[in-house]
Amino acid sequence: MFAEEWPLMMFTLICQLAVGSYILLVLVRSILAQKDAPSAKRLTSFGFLAVGPLMALALIFSLFHLGTPTGAYRSILNLGSSWLSREILTAGGFFVLWFVSYKAYQKETVGNGLGWLTSLVGLLVIFSMVNIYGTSVRPAWDNANTYIAFFGTTFALGSLGAASFIAYGAKGSALSPEILTILKKVSLIGIVAVIIQLIYLPVFISGLGSGVAASIASAQLLSGSYLFPLVVYGVLSLVGVGLLYYGLGKATNTKSIPVNVVYLALIMVVVGEFIGRYVFYASAVSVMIGQS
Template structure:
């Protein structure tokens, strides 16, 4: 598969967007917390994602060309929105570390990043659903991209801010992750089966997915297993799991779930069979 740069771009940017959303939610719950580590991770992921998109374009100046058709091209809109989102996350992280007293600017950047992030994911989805690739052309891509952002965002926020959260919210965020990945499964499985009922390209995609059955099974095993393991400290009785033990389990669960999401995005690109023109 030669879409590694796109895999990095989509996963990193969606994770950064999800992280920013949960930082915004966290600030609503904890007025006195900064969540600096989460902000820094969001900024770094957005930078890595945008740089990966440059690699995919072949040369940095091609990025400027990708902005030349904003009126009719979702690819141009995606490039512009991703760049603006990256700028907001970097500025927000800088403000968190060096101007934490600027509460007004903090709030504006946080909410702007969250709202723009959701719009950016929409533009990413439109790029793929309009690409004449049957396996991408459906509501499953919407669900998958948004669910990935929410699951990874909640995961990043939980891991990076675990000690800043009270016990109730330490239990809440694992349930959010699990609920989100269950929605992913509920959307993906019936959609995969429905491909065989459509045209030749869709049937070919279904055949590719069938041949990758073991990989897909591993993907869901890791994603659901990681989300389930994430719940373990949350369902224990108070005091039954020490802080160090709980954080260790969360780190392991996060790694397992992340590997599953990476495999899932690999499958997303590996199943690409176009009906006539391909990605534009």
């Protein structure tokens, strides 16, 4: 993989972690605020704060990918025809709305309308991101797998990120059974997100094998030299989300979140998704002029 793609890879992963965590934190807060507004604020406050620096870091990586960061403003001038321009606009909009919603969420009485609006813009960031690859000359990217992989990673990392931020916010205190049940449902979202990605992988590789020369080359890479990294990605991600669910299940007896288990699960999924994203970039072969 070319060195200049590393910033882009980091941008996609960190952005998806930030967006996914934010969405699931809004979900937890929306459900919990109906019964216990003070706990909703206490448990999610740190998470909402942490999303901002994560998104800022992602945006910094995106600037390095542009080659000339000082000229980044010119990339937003083609909103009518460029998915890159739309990605930049929505990413910037998500960051601004994060700041406004974080300030609003410091008030216990504020509703969740702004949070859901910010979540919608976050999903538009991921949608714009995916469509950039949908217009590429790499068949492995111009594929439904990119939608599944990017949105799947958003919710897989988001479930672990939200759970980790909430675990930190809880600071080892006892939680009600209702809160633990909500967190278990969040972990189930992560499990489903990972399973869907893994189920579609064989379909994706098989489809590439019946395409043009470039897609066949990508299929050969995925079933050959990159097969082992793909297996490692699948195992780490699946075990990670499973570990989160198991840890939260054990917490029903102690009523406190096993912080170390949650953090370990986060690390496993982050590493797994990093490997999976590396393979995504490294295995994509470009269509050459005159190639069929």
